[in-house]
Amino acid sequence: MADSRAQGCNLQSGMAEKVKKLNLERDYKKYLYFIDANGNVCQRTKSGEGETTILVPNAVERDNQYLYFIDKEGDVARSPRSGRRKKQEIGPKAEPEKAA
Numbered sequence: 241m242a243d244s245r246a247q248g249c250n251l252q253s254g255m256a257e258k259v260k261k262l263n264l265e266r267d268y269k270k271y272l273y274f275i276d277a278n279g280n281v282c283q284r285t286k287s288g289e290g291e292t293t294i295l296v297p298n299a300v301e302r303d304n305q306y307l308y309f310i311d312k313e314g315d316v317a318r319s320p321r322s323g324r325r326k327k328q329e330i331g332p333k334a335e336p337e338k339a340a
Contacts (some may be wrong), residue, residue: 256309256317259300264314275300275308275316 262281266273271283273295281296299316302308306318 256311256319258311258315258317259308260316262296262299262310262315264295264310266310266314273310275302275310277302279308281310281316 264273264281266283270285272286273281273283276282276292276294279298279300279302280294281299282292282294284290284292300308300318303318305321307321308316308318311317
């Protein structure tokens, strides 16, 4: 059997689906890695100081139905977002009964 990673994009592992293979080398002790709203793969120091550095510009085109992240192999992956629940409409409050 061929290695499933050699097949390219849209590989599925459990609930997550690989979107783009990047093989990023990461330093988790110093930096946080994330995908911004524009689909750029970014890094920022854990202390929060300094600027965000774009490592891969326009890595993915985002779809709000999915949560995007960088997996343990350094590739961009996504998983479906949980369904958003609507707040139940709250009617008028019932008056508490008074003890006699």
